[in-house]
Amino acid sequence: AQSVAQPEDQVNVAEGxxxxxxxxxxxxxxxxxxxxxxxxxxxxxxxxxxxTGDNLVKGSYxxxxxxxxxxxxxxxxxxxxxxxxxxxxxxxxxxxxxxxGKSTFGDGTTLTVxx
Amino acid sequence: xxxxxxxxxxxxxxxxxxxxxxxxxxMNHEYMSWYRQDxxxxxxxxxxxxxxxxxxxxxxxxxxxxxxxxKRNFPLILESPSPNQTSLYFCASMxxxxxxxxxFGPGTRLTVT
Numbered sequence: 256a257q258s259v260a261q262p263e264d265q266v267n268v269a270e271g272x273x274x275x276x277x278x279x280x281x282x283x284x285x286x287x288x289x290x291x292x293x294x295x296x297x298x299x300x301x302x303x304x305x306x307t308g309d310n311l312v313k314g315s316y317x318x319x320x321x322x323x324x325x326x327x328x329x330x331x332x333x334x335x336x337x338x339x340x341x342x343x344x345x346x347x348x349x350x351x352x353x354x355x356g357k358s359t360f361g362d363g364t365t366l367t368v369x370x
Numbered sequence: 371x372x373x374x375x376x377x378x379x380x381x382x383x384x385x386x387x388x389x390x391x392x393x394x395x396x397m398n399h400e401y402m403s404w405y406r407q408d409x410x411x412x413x414x415x416x417x418x419x420x421x422x423x424x425x426x427x428x429x430x431x432x433x434x435x436x437x438x439x440x441k442r443n444f445p446l447i448l449e450s451p452s453p454n455q456t457s458l459y460f461c462a463s464m465x466x467x468x469x470x471x472x473x474f475g476p477g478t479r480l481t482v483t
Contacts, residue, residue: 289471
């Protein structure tokens with residue numbers, strides 16, 4: 256079985272400071288990892304993904320994430336947070352080798368960036 | 371404009387009254403999926419479809435049905451809704467065996483009384 260854990264329900268940072276939203280995963284095969292963002296009263300939007308290759312992946316709005324196989328983590332980062340980054344963030348995993356159709360999401364982390 | 375649409379966006383119904391939430395995508399994606407979002411539980415996958423006439427259960431399929439007769443449509447059917455199906459529902463689509471990033475619809479907020 257595959258799973259995703261987002262250990263923090265809420266992350267608070269000041270505008271201009273770096274931010275990190277944590278994600279750890281468990282799959283039996285090779286993971287495909289994703290981050291999505293949900294703004295209030297909206298659907299989810301894709302931010303970035305790791306499939307293979309460079310462990311540091313860059314995505315939309317200046318976000319990046321680092322894949323760490325030994326720690327089974329895929330933390331989302333941004334060097335300088337904006338108030339407009341405040342939203343709900345979801346980490347997700349797929350195990351393409353065993354079941355490409357199944358997608359597992361974490362419980363979500365609410366990011367609040369204060370001016 | 372490339373998009374996933376859902377209808378209705380809001381629905382209040384009573385226990386036991388059959389309902390269908392429609393989902394349509396205009397991107398010619400093979401894969402479509404339904405999720406429910408509940409506070410503190412994230413998104414949980416209900417059903418998914420890898421292509422026309424191919425559907426499979428996700429993590430929480432009980433009480434739901436789906437069909438995939440055409441590539442663009444993937445309706446979610448609640449034959450006999452119950453209050454524990456009150457939730458926010460999202461449909462998503464993606465290009466399978468390629469990018470794997472999902473495109474989500476705007477959501478359907480369902481209340482069952």
